[in-house]
Amino acid sequence: MTTPARPRSRRRGLLPLAVAVAAAGTTAALLVPVSSAAPLPAGAAGRVAAAAGADLPFTSVEAEDARSEGSAVGPDLTQGTVASESSGRRAVKLAAGQSITFTAPVAANALTVAYSVPDGTSGSLDVSVGGESTGASLALTSKYSYVDTPWIVGSKTHHLLDSARVLLGQDVAAGDEVTLTASAEVTVDVADFEKVAPPAARPAGSVSVVDKGADPSGKADSTQAFREAIAAAKGGVVWIPEGDFTVGSSLSGVENVTLRGAGSWYSVVHSSSFVNQSSSAGDAHLADFAVIGEVTERNDSSPDNFVNGSLGPGSSVSGMWVQHLKVGLWLTGNNDDLVVEDNRIVDTTADGLNLNGSAKGVRVRDNFLRNNGDDALAMWSLNATNSDSVFASNTVSQPNLANGIAIYGGRDITVKDNLVSDTNALGSGIAISNQKFADPFFPLAGTITVSGNTLVRTGALNPNWGHPMGALRVDAYDSDIEATVDITDTTATDSPYGVFEFVSGGGTGKAVRNVTVDGARIDGAGTVVVQAETPGEARVSGVTASGVGAAGVYNCPFPTGAGAFTVTDAGGNSGWDSTWEDCGTWPEPK
Incomplete structure (x- = not known):
């Protein structure tokens, strides 16, 4: 069964946006307190989740937190840029021959790197530990990036990053310096350090x-x-x-x-x-x-x-x-x-x-x-x-x-x-x-x-x-x-x-x-x-x-x-008691 075409337009109907916003002003309702609201449970105000997300087998380090010969990229929120698609909206750009050095956060024997290279190019990141080559290299390519979806209203060329992984062939201790040296221009986003277990054995009777x-x-x-x-x-x-x-x-x-x-x-x-x-x-x-x-x-x-x-x-x-x-x-x-x-x-x-x-x-x-x-x-x-x-x-x-x-x-x-x-x-x-x-x-x-x-x-x-x-x-x-x-x-x-x-x-x-x-x-x-x-x-x-x-x-x-x-x-709220008064304009982010 094939995947059906799925429209992605998020366009608001009826009026051009500027008209729609101006017309909305007469319907605004204020924040209404409820004096009879039941009291919140103890500790409910400002209550937050415990550590969310998956229990991952790797630990990530952002490129902007590493030592580098390259140049900073971002931060940026502009659609269709490498920085806006990067983790933390920032990354590090390396020219050919330049390197970036990460301090391994955990013991590892494998590395995954999220990166971007210019459209139509390829290259590699050679890996060394403590200044000594591991012989391992991460292959880089733009082949799977730069995706265009013209049928999706509002989309631009996107999917600018990709990732490459490699088994290092040796153990890296926490605190070791791991250096990646670029053979060609590449923007490095994040590196994942992982200790991969040995291969599993064949199940009996399989x-x-x-x-x-x-x-x-x-x-x-x-x-x-x-x-x-x-x-x-x-x-x-x-x-x-x-x-x-x-x-x-x-x-x-x-x-x-x-x-x-x-x-x-x-x-x-x-x-x-x-x-x-x-x-x-x-x-x-x-x-x-x-x-x-x-x-x-x-x-x-x-x-x-x-x-x-x-x-x-x-x-x-x-x-x-x-x-x-x-x-x-x-x-x-x-x-x-x-x-x-x-x-x-x-x-x-x-x-x-x-x-x-x-x-x-x-x-x-x-x-x-x-x-x-x-x-x-x-x-x-x-x-x-x-x-x-x-x-x-x-x-x-x-x-x-x-x-x-x-x-x-x-x-x-x-x-x-x-x-x-x-x-x-x-x-x-x-x-x-x-x-x-x-x-x-x-x-x-x-x-x-x-x-x-x-x-x-x-x-x-x-x-x-x-x-x-x-x-x-x-x-x-x-x-x-x-x-x-x-x-x-x-x-x-x-x-x-x-x-x-x-x-x-x-x-x-x-x-x-x-x-x-x-x-x-x-x-x-x-x-x-x-x-x-x-x-x-x-x-x-x-x-x-x-x-x-x-x-x-x-x-x-x-x-x-x-x-x-x-x-x-309903009680227990703080730090946001003001109201934007002008429905004819959108607040600019700060």
Whole structure:
């Protein structure tokens, strides 16, 4: 089943933006205190989440924190620049022959570097430790970067970074100096230091793809060998040993079987469409190998995905490294009770993972996603309702066109304890939305729980709207939000613009109702804490803020006459009691 074309226009309808903003001034509602509000629980004011995000096997060091012969790049929020897509919005540019030296934060024997090279070029970073060459080198290329999506309104050439990894062939101690020397111009963003365990042993009774004729050198296509191993191992394990395997055609019939590798640094499958099946009996398990594709553009009519379609009920995906695909997992059909955990999904030209309807009881947890070209994690209730599903304890970094985490419709969904950073263009850190894109769509229903999430430098200027999207957006894009939306224990740090945004992105004034914001710590907001742009109401308590750029509240619903938005002060709030008075202008970030 191919990935359907998915429109990405966020354009507000009806009026040009300048007219819309001016007309909104008469509908602004003030922050309304509630004297009869029940007292907050002890410690609720300013309450924040514990450490959010995935438990990662590596430790990252930003290039700007290393010693370098190069030049600083950024900070910058301008769409389509290397700095704006970089971690921390900053990086370091090296000319040929220049070097950058990191102090290893932990013991390591492997290194991954996120970087950018000029379009049409390649190069390398040679690795030395303590001044001695390791013989290891990171291969650099622009092949998978510089993606154009002209059908997405407001997009520019993007996806400017990529990542390369290498086993060093020796141990590095914490505190050792690790130097990368460039053979050609390169901008270095971040380095990940990792201690990779030895390769796992072959499970007893497993069917090896090599025994079925697979070529571990990658020179010959091993698709048929993989198919025969899957058929022979039903009810058991297909073993993918150390090696580089080419799988040039998609696999199907993946059910009642486990595909397991020796580890994602050792067992590598080169495939641009690995599993493609519209249905499965389930009990399919993919674990501990890498799938690396050759996808260099985004074609929404082609299933250029690690998994496309259904793995079936009771399945799992764990310990995978997924890179250079269009989408990591584009899931349709029956994926009930699926578990996706401890994976790395990086450098995709579109989504990292999308639950595209009829998913029940799915758990997506402890994954790392970086440099995804659309929503890193999404649930989209098209054709059927996603329900009782959870995104928990994931780390999302640098989605370069759309949101970090997006929930488009669905019933009783939880987004909990995630860390999202550095969104860029057309998206928020987290979006809770009734934007349907296509029909039949099932809007938000039941209770949507958004709890314990940390948002760092999230929210971005929407070029279609001409103004920014907040770090956490509740969006009645195509229909009123009638679900209960509970947002608790949020940490927002260095938000470029606003933090909590309530909007009807289609520009038709659909209402956002039944929202509770309880417990948040805001440390730096470029414009406002609350950005209300549509009718409705939200009850807010225990939100403390510092470093707010313009005002506490921007409250200018659109269109004229659509109705007011009421922000109910339920107690325990501090640091954001002012209101932006001029609905004819947008606050400039500070």
